Structure formats: C-alpha cells, structure tokens
Amino acid sequence: MRFLSGQKDVKVAVIGLGYVGSCVAAALADRGIEVVGIDTNTALVDELNSGFCRFQENGLPELVSSGVAAGKLRVTTDAAAVREADVVLVTVGTPVRDDGSLADEQLTGACIELSRHLRVGQLIVLKSTVPPGTTRSVVLPLLQRSGLVGGEDFGLAFTPERLAEGTALAELRSFPIVAGGLDDDSAQDAAEFWRNALDVEVIPLDTLEAAELVKLADNWWIDVNIALGNEVAKFSALYGVDALDVIKAANSIPKGNGNVNILLPSVGVGGSCLTKDPWMVWHSARERGLEILTAPAARQVNNDMPVYTAQLAIDELTKQGKDPMACKVAVLGLAFKNNTGDLRATPVVDAVAAFERGCGEVTLFDPLVDVEEAEELFGKSQAASLHEAVEGADCIAILALHREFADVDFGSLPVAENCLVLDGRAYYSREKIAELRALGFAYRGVGR
Numbered sequence: 068m069r070f071l072s073g074q075k076d077v078k079v080a081v082i083g084l085g086y087v088g089s090c091v092a093a094a095l096a097d098r099g100i101e102v103v104g105i106d107t108n109t110a111l112v113d114e115l116n117s118g119f120c121r122f123q124e125n126g127l128p129e130l131v132s133s134g135v136a137a138g139k140l141r142v143t144t145d146a147a148a149v150r151e152a153d154v155v156l157v158t159v160g161t162p163v164r165d166d167g168s169l170a171d172e173q174l175t176g177a178c179i180e181l182s183r184h185l186r187v188g189q190l191i192v193l194k195s196t197v198p199p200g201t202t203r204s205v206v207l208p209l210l211q212r213s214g215l216v217g218g219e220d221f222g223l224a225f226t227p228e229r230l231a232e233g234t235a236l237a238e239l240r241s242f243p244i245v246a247g248g249l250d251d252d253s254a255q256d257a258a259e260f261w262r263n264a265l266d267v268e269v270i271p272l273d274t275l276e277a278a279e280l281v282k283l284a285d286n287w288w289i290d291v292n293i294a295l296g297n298e299v300a301k302f303s304a305l306y307g308v309d310a311l312d313v314i315k316a317a318n319s320i321p322k323g324n325g326n327v328n329i330l331l332p333s334v335g336v337g338g339s340c341l342t343k344d345p346w347m348v349w350h351s352a353r354e355r356g357l358e359i360l361t362a363p364a365a366r367q368v369n370n371d372m373p374v375y376t377a378q379l380a381i382d383e384l385t386k387q388g389k390d391p392m393a394c395k396v397a398v399l400g401l402a403f404k405n406n407t408g409d410l411r412a413t414p415v416v417d418a419v420a421a422f423e424r425g426c427g428e429v430t431l432f433d434p435l436v437d438v439e440e441a442e443e444l445f446g447k448s449q450a451a452s453l454h455e456a457v458e459g460a461d462c463i464a465i466l467a468l469h470r471e472f473a474d475v476d477f478g479s480l481p482v483a484e485n486c487l488v489l490d491g492r493a494y495y496s497r498e499k500i501a502e503l504r505a506l507g508f509a510y511r512g513v514g515r
Contacts (some may be wrong), residue, residue, distance in 0.1 A: 300514025
C-alpha cells in the first residue's frame with residue numbers, strides 16, 4: 068500500500084543524531100521540511116536545541132542553528148515524537164565486533180522503542196549500514212511487535228547513506244540515493260520522498276537486500292582500491308620512482324564505464340565506515356559458506372600502512388647519520404583525513420605509536436581536532452602551536468594536510484638541521500618538494 072503518494076508537507080523524524088543523522092536532519096530542515104530529531108544522549112540533544120553542533124562538517128553548524136531558529140528542526144529524547152512523523156529515518160550507529168559481526172545493540176534498541184510508538188501509514192527508512200538481510204530479518208520483526216504489519220500498515224525501505232566526512236552536505240544534495248523496499252509500494256514511497264525532499268536522482272532496486280549491499284560494495288571497492296594504491300607505492304619505491312606519477316599515468320586509459328582509477332597511497336585508512344564495512348562483508352559471506360578474500364587482504368594492507376609510513380622516516384633519519392632514538396618527530400594532523408577533525412579510527416594513532424617506539428620524542432599538533440578527545444586517544448596533550456610542536460624537530464610528519472598547514476612558511480620553522488618532511492597525506496608537487504630541499508629540508512613520502 069502507498070502511504071506517501073501525492074502527499075505534501077511531509078513531516079520527518081530522524082532517530083539517531085550522530086554525524087549522519089545530524090547531517091540528514093539539518094539538510095531536510097534547510098529544505099523547509101519539519102524535522103524532529105530523536106536521540107538518547109541528553110547532552111547532544113541540549114546542544115542541538117540550542118543551535119550548537121559538535122560535528123565538524125562544512126556548513127553543518129550553520130544549518131543546525133538556522134533550522135532550530137526557524138522552528139523547522141527540534142530535537143528531543145522522547146521517542147513518542149515519532150508519532151508526529153510521516154517518514155521515520157533510522158540513522159543509529161552500527162559498529163562491528165572483533166569477528167566482523169554486527170554489534171546491533173543500538174539498532175535493536177531503536178527499533179524496539181520505535182515499535183512502541185509506530186502508527187498506521189508511516190514509512191520507516193533504515194539508513195544505518197547493515198549486513199544484507201538485516202532490515203528484513205531483524206528490523207521488520209522488531210517493528211511488528213507493534214501489532215502492525217509491514218507492507219500493509221506501514222512501509223519499510225532501506226536507503227543507504229554514502230557520505231564522506233567533510234563533504235557530506237554537498238553529497239546529500241547531489242549523490243544519487245538508492246532505494247529498496249519490503250515491497251514495491253515501500254520502494255516507491257521511499258523514492259518519492261527523497262526526490263521531493265532533496266531533489267536528487269533515486270536509483271530503485273528490487274529488494275531490501277540489494278540496497279543493503281550497495282553501501283557495502285562501495286566501501287569494499289574503496290578499501291581494496293586504496294590498498295592497491297598503497298601496494299603500488301611500496302612497489303614503486305623498490306625502483307626509486309614516484310608512485311604518484313605511476314598512478315596518474317595508469318589512470319589515463321578507459322576501462323569499463325570510466326577510466327582506470329587507482330586511488331592515492333597514504334599513511335592509512337580511517338573513519339567509521341571503511342574500517343568496518345569490509346569486515347561486515349567478510350563475516351556475512353562466511354556465515355553463508357563463502358570465503359571472501361579481497362576484503363580481509365585490503366584491510367591487512369591498509370592496517371599496516373601507519374607503521375610502514377613511520378618506518379620510512381626512521382630509515383631516512385638513519386641514512387642521515389642520526390640516531391632515531393635521539394631524534395624529535397613532530398606529527399602534524401591527527402585526524403584520519405585532510406580538512407576534518409574526525410578522529411574515528413584514525414591511522415595516525417598507530418603511526419604515533421610506531422614513532423614513540425623508534426624515536427626519542429614525539430610531539431603532536433592538529434588545530435581541527437577536539438583537544439580532550441585527542442588527548443584521551445593519544446595518551447598525551449598536544450603542543451600549543453605549530454611552532455612549539457616543530458621546535459628542534461628532526462622530522463615533521465604531515466599525516467593530514469589541513470588547510471591550516473597548506474601555506475606554512477617552512478623557512479621560518481625552528482627545526483633541526485636537515486629536517487625531514489615526511490609526507491603521509493600531503494601529496495606535495497615536485498615543485499613543492501624542490502622548494503623544501505632548497506630550504507635545507509629532506510623529503511620522503513609514501514611511494515615517493
């Protein structure tokens with residue numbers, strides 16, 4: 068049964084106001100839709116209702132503030148607020164356990180609570196990443212505890228989130244949205260909702276499981292491709308050639324619907340999705356008797372990169388005739404990617420640990436990260452400034468090139484003689500490398 072066909076002024080509830088939920092809620096409110104956000108975190112709810120947003124995403128704090136001020140976005144801990152909504156989006160966290168299985172406590176808790184307030188005529192849309200079959204076998208039975216029947220009394224669809232930190236709002240407004248439903252009516256309602264709400268292309272799929280697989284396939288591909296780039300970098304280093312030149316040239320030929328597209332090497336992979344979704348694939352397949360090989364292989368390659376990258380610097384310092392155990396390393400950029408303060412699963416943690424094992428002193432600086440969160444994660448406080456961090460440093464390890472680091476005057480830095488610049492994610496041009504060397508710096512990068 069169609070519940071949204073032709074309906075105007077649809078009201079939306081978003082359950083789970085983490086990074087994804089906050090982005091979705093704010094973007095919908097910005098489009099003039101009345102949105103109620105629901106979360107169990109009282110502090111987070113109070114912050115959002117005051118117009119403050121703790122998540123660092125370009126434009127998100129402004130959208131939250133304007134949405135609250137305009138009365139289009141309100142936030143509560145009361146799950147009963149979902150009864151007001153025509154569409155309920157579930158965006159709770161779905162981490163994995165050590166064996167790759169879904170840690171479903173947040174998901175099941177949200178669905179059980181939702182079942183207590185579900186009413187006839189609502190469309191429930193799961194956006195949290197889950198193993199194929201979860202919406203049908205876990206979410207549906209929990210919602211039907213309400214006494215209502217999926218496909219008859221309420222619609223149920225899965226539309227995966229495919230957003231990247233730092234560009235999420237732009238992607239929400241431009242990326243195609245995949246929609247699979249419990250039945251055709253649910254899929255059509257979900258497609259109509261997203262087309263009207265965000266004015267984006269919608270790609271309909273035949274089943275819930277097909278839609279669930281899309282997000283996993285995306286991140287599986289990305290992780291494998293990054294692993295390929297990392298191994299191309301290691302391979303290139305054996306022959307003294309620049310991996311970035313190799314990758315650029317390799318990517319110049321057409322293949323399939325585009326070009327060969329080897330991604331760039333780096334200090335490692337982080338974030339909440341790329342580090343867990345491949346394991347979700349591996350575990351789900353194994354439960355059904357299929358041994359996936361590429362997902363764990365890519366995870367191993369990418370997990371090894373922080374130590375490999377740190378060792379590049381240690382080896383280079385040794386070649387200079389320095390004792391690494393007497394050297395100071397300044398790590399600039401603690402987040403898992405450039406231009407974000409996101410510390411989730413950041414590979415810099417393992418790189419710093421490797422430096423601390425192999426070098427004398429390690430200092431940290433990242434102007435974008437939460438100071439207290441970083442101190443808890445790394446077990447030490449940051450330097451007060453970039454200059455303090457690099458003072459007397461034998462190596463500057465740039466492991467996330469934030470905009471704040473882009474125009475650093477290297478010639479003015481109070482570093483040790485023949486200081487090494489370790490490029491973990493800066494991808495400096497040949498001209499920049501030549502400039503650094505002219506200033507008396509040594510340079511080493513991943514595959515460079």
